[in-house]
Amino acid sequence: MTMPRRLLPAILALLGAAAVSACAPQTVYVPTPVGVAPVPSGPGCDTRFQLVNNSSRTILTFQYSHASLSSWGVDQLGQNVVAPGQVWNARAANAGAYDFRITWVGGGAAELRNINICAASRIYVTNRGMYAQ
Incomplete structure (x- = not known):
């Protein structure tokens, strides 16, 4: 709460x-929570989503911010990591388009930009990058 x-x-x-x-x-x-000034969300906008690690590597950091912002914000995982096959539950503060970024243990990163958080309920991480569904 x-x-x-x-x-x-x-x-x-x-x-x-x-x-x-x-x-x-x-x-x-x-x-x-990460966010900006409230955006009218319309009926049925659910800003909860899941980060799904379908890669073979452990996710070390997970950052996301409203697409209108120029910074990524803080690491949402804190001291946690997301191992291959695991899911991390999150919630964006407001409706609208968001950008997502992860880094893997041992190096490397992937980014996904301009995703409508009202339409996407899962952010998938694969060995080739990220996609939303």
Whole structure:
């Protein structure tokens, strides 16, 4: 469950008040999904998707961002990897076109660009590259 952004200042103020009495400074981490300003999604747009590793190599990093952005954003796998045959579940923050990038353990990368997240439910990684379906 994600927290509405409008609640964040109030929560941070409460946490800050509690931290005044603590000996050590407090660090607050609030994860946010990759996205841009909301795009009207129309009825039935589901932004959940799966990364399916149909390659013979382990995926080390997985990045995606709205196609309108110039950067890839953070690695969505964190400390995890996606071994051959495994599936990773993800969700884009907004409707629209997205770009995807993976890197493999041991080197090499593949990219897939301008994929309508409302129409694609799976991003497949093969030894030859990536495709959406």
